[in-house]
Structures are given as structure tokens and as C-alpha cells.
Amino acid sequence: MKQFRCGDVVLGCEWVTRSADEQELLEEIQSHAREAHGMDEVPPEVEDQIHKVITEV
Numbered sequence: 001m002k003q004f005r006c007g008d009v010v011l012g013c014e015w016v017t018r019s020a021d022e023q024e025l026l027e028e029i030q031s032h033a034r035e036a037h038g039m040d041e042v043p044p045e046v047e048d049q050i051h052k053v054i055t056e057v
């Protein structure tokens with residue numbers, strides 16, 4: 001299972017998501033980024049950061 005804590009990228013956000021599938025995880029992160037943080041598209045540098053903080057749980 002992979003886990004992403006949004007607070008590792010966006011200070012103060014407590015949203016956490018888990019998925020066995022990394023592609024699915026990224027899709028959830030993208031819709032959260034759009035709805036909660038107003039990012040229509042996740043910029044490549046943010047995506048890099050996202051990959052760095054995904055942990056195996």
C-alpha cells in the first residue's frame with residue numbers, strides 16, 4: 001500500500017490518501033489538488049515532490 005500525506009507538500013493540509021496502485025493514488029492526489037488547492041494541473045516540480053513523499057505502508 002502506498003500512502004501520501006498532503007501536509008508533506010502543502011503545509012497545514014491534513015488530507016491523507018492510500019492506494020495499492022500508484023497511478024490511482026496520483027489521480028486522487030490530482031483531484032484533491034484541484035478541489036482543495038485550486039491547482040488545475042499539478043506542476044512538474046510539485047509532482048516531483050509528491051513522488052518523494054509517497055511512502056510504503
Ligand SMILES: [Zn+2]
Nearest residue numbers: 006013015036
Ligand atoms: Zn491538500
